[in-house]
Amino acid sequence: MAEVEFVKCDCCGLTEECTPAYIASVREKFEGRWLCGLCSVAVNDETVRSEEDITTNEAMDRHMRFREQFKSSTPPAKPAEELISAVRHLLRKTLESPRKKNGSSTTSFSGSENRFSSMSNEEVST
Ligand SMILES: [Zn+2]
Structure with missing residues (x-):
């Protein structure tokens, strides 16, 4: 490529x-x-x-x-960007839910917050 x-x-x-x-x-x-x-x-x-x-x-x-x-x-409109962020949001929720069932809810919640913020950094750089 x-x-x-x-x-x-x-x-x-x-x-x-x-x-x-x-x-x-x-x-x-x-x-x-x-x-x-x-x-x-x-x-x-x-x-x-x-x-x-x-x-x-x-x-x-x-x-x-x-x-x-x-x-x-014409008014500024970014439908594509809005769609992308909506899809990302959806994906994160899907990824998050099976992990929440295992372990205690409080620790897995704060853990997943860190995980997702590092994930979004990766998405930006690639
Ligand atoms: Zn141009």
Whole structure:
């Protein structure tokens, strides 16, 4: 499996997992900035649509202005993140219940608290 890195779009802030080679090729194309697939298509579109011959930088500025207008007219929503945290919560409860039956309730409860906080740290780093 190819090595991947997390890279953030300079336009919309979307994070994508990409190979270092792909990240480098995108940066080269957009004057050192990294754009996600959607934004790079949109920036290309700005270049094509423009009557005069605009640079990639100008096309990016136009696209970013467009994004700003779009962003202010729509409320921020992160349904995917909410779903993930809900699923994690559910998983933790499922993991927790069989252990609670064994041993005394007070010690296993505090023990599981430590266990879950270390588990969430692992999830963040991976
Ligand atoms: Zn983007």
